[in-house]
Amino acid sequence: MGLSGLRVSELGLGTATWGTTTSATNAGTMLRDFVDAGGNLVDSSPVYAEGQAQETLAAALSDSGVRREELVLSSSAGVAPQSPVGRRVDCSRRALISQLDATLSALGTDHLDLWSVGYFDEKTPPAEVSDTLDWAIRTGRTRYAGVRDYTGWQLAVTAGEMSRFSARGIVATQHEYSLLVRGIEEEMIPAARHLGVGVIAAAPLAQGLLTGRFRDGVPRTARAEVHPLLGLKSHTVVEAVTTAAAGLDLPPAVVALAWVRDRPGVTSAVAGASNPEQLRQLLRATEAVLPRAIAQALDDVSR
Template sequence: MEQRTVGTSGLRVSQLGLGTLTWGRDTGGDEAAAQLSAFVDAGGTLVDSSPAYGDGAAQRILAELLGDVVPRRDVIVSTSSGVGPAPEPGAARHVDCSRRALLGQLDETLLELGTDHVDVWQVATWDPHTPVDEVAATLDHAVASGRARYVGVRGYLGWQLATAASAASAPLTATQVEYSLLARGVEEELVPAARHHGLGVFAAVPLAGGVLTGKYRDGIPADSRGSDELLAASVRRYLDAPSARVVDALVTAADGLGTSPLAVALAWVRDRPGVASAVVGARDLAQLTGVLDAATVELPPAIAAALDDVSA
């Protein structure tokens, strides 16, 4: 799998990242082990986690796998602080990006993972209750103290990213944000801001919750995210007429190339300007295998341009 430089830093990550959002919820420990092993065997390095995923279960599973399933040195661990597990199912997540909360959560992550550092540490969201200078100073301290090799942010708007990047002494390296054929709003300000400040983009949710695989063209499968009470809203927002036109174009392109809509959708976002890695989660090894097979798909310029037009 191709390795790419993240922004203007020296950090190199695999062009596809392994997301762990489903670990501990839809994906058990044995299945997670199989995924991680297959991912690394395919040349993948970037593994995305968070103490908020699966109410903390995803990070606990990753901790069990590092060293036993794959050597710690073989993966780039990206995680975040600032958002805690919801106090109860369906409740809003707890956001606290104060210096105390960020470093406290980072130290808990290091202890749980059994490591003295994470490779990429990101502030999980914009916190209007914490001064940006405090957040920036905390990121600087994490690098200076050796807890994090590189730092960045997640889910920021363009102006928020620019403000944080200007305030930080240690250069921000990566910004993680939802980006797909059905979520292109980040191209207006966020992606240009990232490029201006030298950050690479980690494209999250690149398959729009599975909608871009084409699985929802004829309804909502019983075993899909769209039928899951907790996840349905994130999928159903894309089940409209404009999205259907994009999916139809994907299917046409995939048929012409002899591949899958999943592969075409991933190749499109993977090769957008500024994208260092597209982070994809999979429920099981079969799904991940399809993702890894898509790593070598290259889109002809004419097809990429057609997808640009239909999704604009």
């Protein structure tokens, strides 16, 4: 992960639906299948499923037979979607530590492997955020520190503050990145590369659009996040992914995931699945090889 010694799998397991559309039983099966396939990075957050996701992850870890040391557990703090508007982002030392301790309790572990600040807080000095991240490492609550949804300059400022008083720098930055959402290529990925920070690509399937399931329209049951991505461009990209998948005899989701996995600067791509069958399909990306010509064609059509 970046210039650190932290080893993570190229594909990460997302847990955003755990405790809601993903049952505890299925979660345990998925965790076992993921580890058996060589995966270790498991992404969580106290905001997923209003906290149910982390409780479900703890139960899955207990019931699946997967050992804690087999996983790189990643979580975040600083965002509370249920709070009133204007108070949903709080990255003060007080709020971050409170969420971190709650996360450790919910997961039933004494430490995280990667703990990230979930959003840039204009009301909290970067020095305070950096000092809190360093404190969490020094006290053993996490092994490494990261950020999520930062811009390039926000990452640079925070990383710079942390380097002033600590040798324990920021090792990861996590952002949405897919064939339909490529904004981080302009600033974030070059900044991360310059700073020696690894990039974790979130939502590489664009909330399910790149699976090809919505080619005939989005059903009412689909998550609301999908709708802003709909349009002529998304239709063109989805058709290109589907065509490439047919030629490679692979599911469209595997093609879209493999494209992100292979992008310059990306350390790991985190994808979620609702059930074991969906996950087993996505895990085919661990062995899928995307020919350079197809990767380039998808690159061109999605720009």
